[in-house]
Amino acid sequence: MTFRIKVLLGTILSMVGLLGSFALGYFSGGVSALNSDENLSSIVTAWQIITTEYVEPDIIDQAALAEAAIKGMMDELNDPHSVYLNAEDYQASLEYDDGQYVGIGATVQIEDGVITLIPYEGSPAALAGIQAGDILLEVDGQSVDGFSLADLSPLVRGEKGTLITLKVERSISAQPLLFNVTRDEILIPSVSSEMMGDIAYIRLSRFSERTDAELEQVLKNLGDAKGIVLDLRGNPGGLVSSVINVTSRFVSSGVVLTTVDNAGNSEEYKIVPKAVTTSLPMVVLVDQYSASGSEALSGALQDYGRATIVGKTTYGKGSVNRTFDVTGNTGIYLTIGRWYTPNGRMIEGQGITPDIELELAGDEAVNWALNFMHGEA
Numbered sequence: 416m417t418f419r420i421k422v423l424l425g426t427i428l429s430m431v432g433l434l435g436s437f438a439l440g441y442f443s444g445g446v447s448a449l450n451s452d453e454n455l456s457s458i459v460t461a462w463q464i465i466t467t468e469y470v471e472p473d474i475i476d477q478a479a480l481a482e483a484a485i486k487g488m489m490d491e492l493n494d495p496h497s498v499y500l501n502a503e504d505y506q507a508s509l510e511y512d513d514g515q516y517v518g519i520g521a522t523v524q525i526e527d528g529v530i531t532l533i534p535y536e537g538s539p540a541a542l543a544g545i546q547a548g549d550i551l552l553e554v555d556g557q558s559v560d561g562f563s564l565a566d567l568s569p570l571v572r573g574e575k576g577t578l579i580t581l582k583v584e585r586s587i588s589a590q591p592l593l594f595n596v597t598r599d600e601i602l603i604p605s606v607s608s609e610m611m612g613d614i615a616y617i618r619l620s621r622f623s624e625r626t627d628a629e630l631e632q633v634l635k636n637l638g639d640a641k642g643i644v645l646d647l648r649g650n651p652g653g654l655v656s657s658v659i660n661v662t663s664r665f666v667s668s669g670v671v672l673t674t675v676d677n678a679g680n681s682e683e684y685k686i687v688p689k690a691v692t693t694s695l696p697m698v699v700l701v702d703q704y705s706a707s708g709s710e711a712l713s714g715a716l717q718d719y720g721r722a723t724i725v726g727k728t729t730y731g732k733g734s735v736n737r738t739f740d741v742t743g744n745t746g747i748y749l750t751i752g753r754w755y756t757p758n759g760r761m762i763e764g765q766g767i768t769p770d771i772e773l774e775l776a777g778d779e780a781v782n783w784a785l786n787f788m789h790g791e792a
Contacts, residue, residue: 458484482745486565489747495525496734498564500746503572517575520601521545522651524704524730528561532583533649533704535601535620543596545583547649547704552591553582573598608633610640614788615695616781618646619661622653622708627660631691634664642696642788644781648726652707655684655735662715663687665697669719669757672711674735676752697722698784701769702776706730714756714767724769725784733762 462480469475486499520538524531530551534540551559554570573579581594606629608617615637619626637643652658662671663686675681699713699722710729716722735752753763775783 485741485745485747489749490563492750494750495563496732496736496748496750498748500738500748501565502744504565504568505740505744505746517573517598517600519543519545519571519579519596519598523551523564523567524651524706525564530559530562530567531704532581533651536607538601539596539599540581540594543594544592545581545594545596546585549583549585549592551581552584553580555580556582575599606630606633610638611644611781611785613639613641614644614785615640615642616644616646616785619650619709619712621650622657622661624654624657626653626657627664630661630664631689634691634693637693637695640695642698643693644698644700644784644788645722646700646781647705647709647713648700648702648780649704650706650709651704652709652711652732654708658708658711659684659687660689662712663689664692665716666719666721667692671715671757673755673757673759674752675755676735696788698787699724700780700784701726701729701767703727703730703766705767706732707734710762710767711754711756714760714762717767717770718757718760723771723787724767725771725787726769726773726780728768729762729766731762731764731766733764 462484465480466472466475466477482499482501489497489499519534519540521532521534521540524533532540532545532549532551533547534545553559554567557570559567559570571579575598577598579596579598581596582591583594584591605621605623605626606617606619608615610616615633617630617633619630659671666686668686670683670685673681673683697716699716701709701713701724705713705726706729710731710733713722713724713729717724733754734750735754736748737751738746738748740746753761755761756767771787773780773783
């Protein structure tokens with residue numbers, strides 16, 4: 416049994432199926448040898464009984480039995496951030512490493528069995544009319560009530576150019592809505608920007624391997640900007656390393672976040688020196704779909720008094736997750752710790768409370784932030 420470990424501050428994304436998989440960040444490591452005990456022995460005993468005594472031995476698929484056992488253990492954790500990755504899901508996770516995949520271009524968040532969609536800007540899902548906050552009800556006529564990410568994956572996956580029909584519930588609509596979405600190659604966006612007068616508007620849609628380099632180019636071209644509006648709305652998170660690098664563009668020293676594992680061991684992730692940084696005043700826009708890595712960034716900026724956080728309380732996903740190889744082509748994505756802001760605030764289940772609560776959405780929120788930067792809000 417071999418283990419490859421990926422570390423990220425990701426959300427409960429549709430990384431299985433909608434995005435294609437989970438985020439990346441390779442670290443070497445392993446798992447301590449299992450201690451034999453009666454619980455493990457009972458699993459082995461059950462396996463032996465089934466494989467030797469079942470009345471129809473020819474229908475027994477031992478690989479399927481092993482997969483079912485692992486999936487059952489993951490389900491028993493009742494942790495939406497911990498899932499089993501079958502061969503298809505695991506392969507998709509490798510494809511996602513490059514930030515490009517075939518899909519509809521959306522992430523999902525699952526809470527109390529409710530699947531909420533968050534499409535990427537310009538993605539097939541967004542172009543078809545899917546909006547952030549839409550609740551997924553059916554895929555091609557099949558109900559997804561109570562589905563996990565692993566359950567959803569085979570329904571959403573498909574080849575480029577194929578059509579998928581999504582039924583969603585939208586808060587402002589009395590009736591469910593149907594959308595036909597054509598799967599396509601998705602280059603996951605990371606950083607976009609534009610000057611709005613003397614204020615630089617910068618949107619971070621995720622934290623990928625490319626994000627820091629992309630942000631550096633934006634910061635190099637700020638010109639005579641008087642301030643920055645940093646938009647983290649709908650940002651589901653991503654790589655720990657990317658979050659550290661991005662925070663280091665705005666904060667000169669200190670801790671970005673601290674992780675604590677199941678033994679109580681803590682590890683600090685500190686600011687790293689950067690040649691290109693900025694001390695311009697900042698407003699950071701967040702919403703209930705800002706999660707994980709975006710919560711780490713906004714929490715650090717808030718703790719250091721570096722920016723004014725504006726919007727809605729963030730999602731509250733403060734878990735550290737790793738993807739472990741199990742068989743070489745399957746794996747488990749497991750919560751292995753919690754992370755805290757520089758001031759020791761836990762984000763899991765709580766989120767980041769903004770300095771200024773704001774009900775405005777879309778461009779109206781951006782315009783409010785611009786006015787705030789000019790002292791007019």
